[in-house]
Amino acid sequence: MARKKTEIKIEEKEAIEKTDKAEELQDEEALIEKPKEGLATELGEIKELEEEIVEEVKKKGAFEKEAWKPKTSLGIKVKNSEVSDIDYALDKRIKILEPEIVDALLPNLTVELLMVGQSKGKFGGGQKRVFKQTQKKTQEGNKPKFGTFAVVGNEDGYVGVGYGKSKETVPAREKAIRHAKINIIKIRRGCGNWRCGCNEPHTVPFKVSGKAGSVExxxxxxxxxxGLIVEKECQKILKLAGIRDVWSRTEGQTRSKLNLLYACFEALQKLMQFKINQKNEEILSIVEGSSKAIA
Ligand SMILES: [Zn+2]
Incomplete structure (x- = not known):
């Protein structure tokens, strides 16, 4: 009997140990699984957030001039309606420091975010995304940052691009749009093709090139x-600039999307950097900025 009792005790002990071990194992498994689940939901949330953010850009309501408090002298002039044309600032090369100036002077601006990033994860990760996610390694762990590229334009001769980066997605978007509005430029359009001769400003008046990094x-x-025979994201810039037809040639690492977009914008900037005499201006039917202002 004594033997049996000890045996039972040993069995009990073993049983208890087993259950303990099992519990420990479960805890460990839970520990391993938890961050996975968390990550999955986070990634999902980011995707949903992104869609919301992109839609918000499209919905953006009208600009309220009454509520705006200008800080720069140009801003005050715009609010008092002393300046009613954006060309005043662009021709005199006055730096625009407030995005509201552009809002007030060009009311029908379209804002678009370009695909400069890619999604993470398995099952065909690497899909194109609006936010470029980057990380910095620190002692506390990885610190993520989000960057996004915005284009603004009225599809009629005015266009601007900007890049914004922040720890959160929404401020990154706001920064990008702000920068794009401040960087707005006027471009020249015309009909520079030798076999067209339609005298309408539907393409670039002459060959231009831009460079950023290795991309040209x-x-x-x-x-x-x-149509626009260019890379897809460049198409969006040219479309918002008001160019309908273009041929293109690229060189260098065009996979680095940001450099490609900056190069495209530089090419558009160069349209204004040439001095053209009036005779050629008529032959190429060149239009500066808005085509409606002249007609
Ligand atoms: Zn033409």
Whole structure:
């Protein structure tokens, strides 16, 4: 009997130990699983957030001039309606420091975020995303940051681009849009193709090229009806600038999207940097800025 009792005790002990071990194992498994679940939901949330953020950009309501308190002298002039044309600032090369100036002077601006990032994760991760996610390694862990690229334009001769970066997605978007509005430029359009001759400002008046990093892009005048023969994100910039037809050539690492976009914008900037005599201006039917202002 004594033996049996001890045996039972040993069995009990073993049983207890087993359950303890099992519990420990479960805890460990839970520990391993928890961060996985957390990550999955976080990634999902970011995706949902991104869609919301992109939609918000499209919905953005009208600009309220009454509520705006200008801080710069140009801003005060715009609010008092002394300046009613954005060309006043662009021609005199006055730096625009408030995005509201652009809002007030160009009321029908379209804002678009370009795909400069890629999604993470398995099952075909690497899909194109609006936010470029980067991380900094620190003692506390990885600190993520979000960057996004915005384009603004009225599809009629005015266009601007900007990059914004922040710890959160929404401020990054606001920064990008703000920078894009401040960086707005006027471009020249015309009909520079030798076989078109339609005298309408639908393409670039002459060949221009821009460079950023290793990327070099050349925009060439194309006949009417060609469309935009460029990389997809560059198409969005040119479309918001008001160019309908263009041929292009690129060189360098065009996979680095930001450099490609900056190069494209530089090419557009160069459209204004040439002095053109009036005779050529008529031949190429060049239009500066808005085509409606002249007509
Ligand atoms: Zn033409």
């Amino acid at each position: 892009i050349t925009l060439l005048p194309a006949p009417k009806g060609t």
